[in-house]
Amino acid sequence: MTSRSVAVIDYGMGNLHSAAKALQHVSPETKVIVSANKDEILECDHVIVPGVGAIRDCMGEIKRLGIDAVISQAIKTKPVMGICIGMQTMLNFSEENDGVHCMGIFEGEVRYFGTDLRDEQGEHLKVPHMGWNNVYQREDHPIWNNIADGERFYFVHSYYVELANQAQSIGSCTYGHPFDAVVARDNIVATQFHPEKSADAGLQLLKNFLDWDGGLS
Amino acid sequence: MALAKRIIPCLDVDNGRVVKGVNFVGIRDAGDPVEVARRYNTEGADEICMLDITATHENRDTMVHTVEAIAGEVFIPLTIGGGIRELEDIRRMLNAGADKVSINSAAVFRPEFVKEASQKFGAQCIVVAIDAKNVGPEKWEIFTHGGRKETGIDAIEWAIKMESFGAGEILLTSMDRDGTKNGFDNDLTRRISDAVNIPVIASGGVGTLDHLTDGVKEGGADAVLAASIFHFQEYTIQEAKETMRSAGIEMRV
Secondary structure (H helix, E strand, O other), X not given: OOOOEEEEEXXXXXXXXXXXXXHHHHOOOOEEEEEOOXXXXXXXXXXXXXXXXXXXXXXXXHHHOXXXXXXXXXXXXXXXXXXXXXXXXXXXXXXHHHOEEOOOOOOEEXXXXXXXXXXXXXXXXXXXXXXXXEOEEOOOOHHHOOOOOXXXXXXXXXXXXXXXXXXXXXXXXXEOEEEEEEEEEOOEEEEOOOHHHOHHHHXXXXXXXXXXXXXXX | OOOOOEEEXXXXXXXXXXOOOOOOOOOOOOOOHHXXXXXXXXXXXXXXXXXXXXXXXXXXXXXXXHHHHHHOOOOOOEEEEOOOOXXXXXXXXXXXXXXXXXEOHHHHHOOHHHHHHHHHHOXXXXXXXXXXXXEEOOEEEEEEOOOOEEEEEEHHHHHHHHHHOOOOEEEEEEOOOOOOOOOOOHHHHHHHHHHOOOOEEEEOOOOOHHHHHHHHHOOOOOEEEEXXXXXXXXXXXXXXXXHHHHOOOOOOO
């Protein structure tokens, strides 16, 4: 099954066009919309929660526009994917901006890498974590189809996800210490990296998402 | 395994055409930035940087169309620089599909612009370009207008200030080395890389693949930017990555 339509939720936080263009590229026959409209979003059979920027602004806009209600509706009925800050909005809480309560779709918190992050050799690591890093597959999942274990994806973030339930962590990355790079439960999946900026591996992952029924059919 | 160092080929574009003579075998139109970007993507570039070298008002629309065309088929990060002076310039480029913008002289004229841009669009998409010249022992200053105009600003202090104003990354060009093919100014790169906690891209002076390695090992750069060695197919990006990896640098290959 390939998606007939996918909504990229537009809550005013930056560049959503990359995600939309990448989705259209991997699936030319799929209708890709960028929208904040509840009905338009819920009419689609796949939903993407993207985002860049800071968490307080993101959560502020999500609440102001009623997007939280749209997302909680969507996760009952269709495959939903969070990307980067879109992933972080799905946790309980983020340390960013002096602490922000998020949607709590996954149990866990979002933490700061800190200013004294070091690798195994004791070398100082810069923050943000920016660039291509390896992602190791901890659990089988349809999102990993045709993607090599340890493949590199493009990250840009200063805060990372720490899940309470590690069984939901299906992909792990290490920057100073291991963190949860891909999380999944039921029909929901989320990535800390940007698949829409991760060349062939990222495009494959987006295609896998569009091909995924979320286990709902 | 760990975070890879990045190789960023840079295209200088004037009114929709790649300049400084790109000379590719097997490309239909070597002056077409979309074709060149596609080629670099296939070769394994980690990001692409495109600079609008004239950046006139009339050229702006052409640049937006070029960015749209590249973003529609090249799915790696894309940085756009040249003539980024207002928040509206940034918004247009991001909406066209750019992931980051590079701010150069506008930051020197009005440093608060960097702060406003970072608050509005997020630090992750704000690159501050620093053009520096050596002016004495262990001393570098910022120059504008392609290295012709001195500002009296200390390059290291400037980098620290730009980080505090919300820059997400620094694109550091040595005006002494640019175009020489003698290698990066690794002293300068090291001083700035050690002074800030954000990634630093080394630029200016690459003539051999060993220069790229030196930029990371001696200069402490997080990414290396080069133009002519890739444009003229002296080396492919794959060769550059293999060379750097053989030298013990973590690369995406």
